[in-house]
Amino acid sequence: MRILITGVTGFVGSHLADLAVAAGADVYGASRWRSATENVAHLRDRLHLVECDVRDPSSVQRLLDIARPDWIAHLAGQSSVGASWTTPAETFHTNVLSQVHVLEAVRARPGPPPRVLVVGSSEEYGLVRDGELPVTEDNALRPVSPYAVSKVAQDLMGFQYFRSYGLPIVRSRAFNHDGPRRPDVFVTGSFARQIVAIERGERPPVIEVGNLQARRDYTDVRDIVRGYWQLLERGEPGEVYNLCSGAAWSIEDILQRLLSLSRVEGIAVKEDPARLRPADIPLLVGSAARMERATGWRPTIPFEQTLADVLDYWRSRVTAG
Numbered sequence: 001m002r003i004l005i006t007g008v009t010g011f012v013g014s015h016l017a018d019l020a021v022a023a024g025a026d027v028y029g030a031s032r033w034r035s036a037t038e039n040v041a042h043l044r045d046r047l048h049l050v051e052c053d054v055r056d057p058s059s060v061q062r063l064l065d066i067a068r069p070d071w072i073a074h075l076a077g078q079s080s081v082g083a084s085w086t087t088p089a090e091t092f093h094t095n096v097l098s099q100v101h102v103l104e105a106v107r108a109r110p111g112p113p114p115r116v117l118v119v120g121s122s123e124e125y126g127l128v129r130d131g132e133l134p135v136t137e138d139n140a141l142r143p144v145s146p147y148a149v150s151k152v153a154q155d156l157m158g159f160q161y162f163r164s165y166g167l168p169i170v171r172s173r174a175f176n177h178d179g180p181r182r183p184d185v186f187v188t189g190s191f192a193r194q195i196v197a198i199e200r201g202e203r204p205p206v207i208e209v210g211n212l213q214a215r216r217d218y219t220d221v222r223d224i225v226r227g228y229w230q231l232l233e234r235g236e237p238g239e240v241y242n243l244c245s246g247a248a249w250s251i252e253d254i255l256q257r258l259l260s261l262s263r264v265e266g267i268a269v270k271e272d273p274a275r276l277r278p279a280d281i282p283l284l285v286g287s288a289a290r291m292e293r294a295t296g297w298r299p300t301i302p303f304e305q306t307l308a309d310v311l312d313y314w315r316s317r318v319t320a321g
Contacts, residue, residue: 007076014039084147118158170235175244179221210275244286
């Protein structure tokens with residue numbers, strides 16, 4: 001079985017590649033020429049890495065000609081909510097047009113089309129009203145960031161291509177997920193990197209934070225990619241599935257947990273206005289009941305273990321900066 005993973009060198013893509021290799025799949029991965037490959041360096045002999053810019057339709061067509069996949073997990077994109085506020089046009093271009101190119105390339109290929117996983121986000125739900133928790137897949141979509149709007153477009157595009165062209169597309173809406181290799185543009189990676197820098201004496205014992213009151217539904221990335229795999233195996237084409245734990249962690253709880261694992265005592269906390277967003281969602285917790293009914297999937301890794309692994313990952317880096 002041949003699987004193509006776009007964005008394979010990224011946080012989630014690299015973990016899905018780990019799972020696919022372990023399952024014995026023939027794994028192809030798309031990577032831009034300037035993308036760092038450290039996340040998949042350990043797979044060097046078991047991963048076919050193909051240079052591709054998914055924003056270029058001819059490059060995507062060439063990618064599919066090389067990979068000839070049975071499955072496609074489309075993970076490439078601009079994945080930072082924070083960055084989308086400063087680069088909204090680039091976020092739309094990267095996320096929306098790139099998926100058009102992938103799905104058009106799938107349509108253009110002869111023979112049975114590959115199964116495609118369109119990766120959405122819980123950010124699509126956005127402004128969740130009282131009485132709507134835990135959020136199910138039938139909830140209204142009220143996105144409150146440029147990133148979230150781009151993911152709504154990808155999500156609905158997946159449904160449209162399924163209905164219009166009969167492509168076997170399964171959609172997911174993963175809630176927050178974390179684990180080793182998480183970049184420091186995201187909150188847990190930022191906290192962990194700052195803590196490691198303090199442990200190494202590279203910065204004063206002060207950690208800079210944004211909004212600590214938001215509460216999110218967190219799952220380990222290794223559980224999430226297992227869910228993606230199961231959706232590619234047996235998800236219903238045209239359907240959408242939440243992947244989540246059903247439990248909320250506040251950002252302050254995450255920070256305190258990481259601080260409790262630090263090798264330095266007495267680290268102070270300082271709010272950095274630059275880390276605050278123009279709009280934020282106070283609470284977002286989901287229901288994965290549909291996913292469990294369809295595939296039997298449930299998260300298995302405690303989030304406390306996830307946070308310890310994130311911190312150890314940053315400790316293993318050559319430099320913490």
